[in-house]
Amino acid sequence: MDLVLGSADLVAMFIEELRLCKVKPGETVLIFTDPQYIRPDYPPAAFAAARALGAEAYILVSQGDQKMEDALVRATWQNASLILGMSMIPRGIGSWMYTETHNEALRAGARVLMVQEPLEVLKRMLPNETIRRRGLLGAKRLQAAKEIHVTDDVGSDFILRKDGRKAMYQCGIADEPGRWDHFPSGLVTCAPLEDSAEGIYVIRPGDSLLGAWHHASEKVTLTLEKGRITRVEGGRDAYELQAYMDRINDDGAYRFSHAGWGIDDRCDWSHNGMDTESLYGTVMVSIGRNIFDAPADYSGMKGENYSNAHFDICCRRKNLYLDGELIVRDNETFAVPDLDF
C-alpha cells in the first residue's frame, strides 16, 4: 500500500514540475535511465505524469555501462522535446551532463532536466519565480564580469578570470528549447578560464566536499598557480582530495570546472547534494570537467576542461567579488543594493 500511495504522490509532483517545463500535448518526453539509478520509482511516475499532460512518453533504459556516444542514444536525445535525465552515468565526470550527446541534444532544441534528489528535497525546493529571478539577475551580472575574486577570514584569497565566458543559472525549470536545468536547484555559475586560478583556496570544516559526498571535517588549503592546484594541505580530507586528483591523473583534474554562488534559502546544509550547491549566499568553486554547453540564454558554460574528474566543493562564509565589486558577502548574496531583494 505504501508503494502505491507513494507512486501517486510522485505522479502529482511530476505533473506539477512538467507543467513548469511547459510540456504540451503531442510533445515527446524521453525518460533516460539505467538499472543502477538510485530512484527507481521516479521513471514510471514521470512517465505517467507526461502521459497525463498529453505528451508522447518514452523510457530508454541504458545498461549503465553503455557509452553515451552510441548512435541510438544520440538519435533519441536529439529528437526529444524534453529529456528527463534519471541516470548518473557515465560515473565520475559529473554524469551525462558533461557529454557531447547532451550538448548535441540541446543544440537540436531539446529541453533537458536532471532529476536525482530524494523526494523530500524535490518537494522542499520546488521551483518558484523568486529563485528564477535571483538566478537570472545573478547570471547577467556574472556573464558581464571578467574577474572573480574570492576571500574569507580563514586565508582564502584567489582570483579566477572569465574573460569572454558566458554565465548560467539554475532554477529547476527547463522550459525553453536548448535549456538544461536540474530539478531542484538554485544557483549561478560559469566556467572560469582553465589557466587563470591564482591564490589560496581554503575549505573549512563543515564545507561540503560534494565530490566525496561528505562535509569536510578539517581545514583543507589549496594553492593555485597558473590555473593549476599545485599543493593540497591539511589532514585526511586533503589526502583524499589529492588522491582523487592523482587517481584521475589528467591535467584537467588539477584545474577548476565552475564557480558561482547559491540562491535558494530553503536548502538544508546538513544534506549533501543540491542542498549544499544551492544554499543562499554560499560559494561553489569546483574541480574538473566543464565542457557542458547549451544554446538557450544563460544556460551552459562552454568550458574547455575535458578531464575525467568532476568534484564539486561548496563553501559557506566566503566573500565573492566580480570585477572588484562585492556580490556575495559571508553567506549573503547580492551585497550590492540594486540587486538586493
Ligand SMILES: [Fe+2]
Ligand atoms: Fe559540478
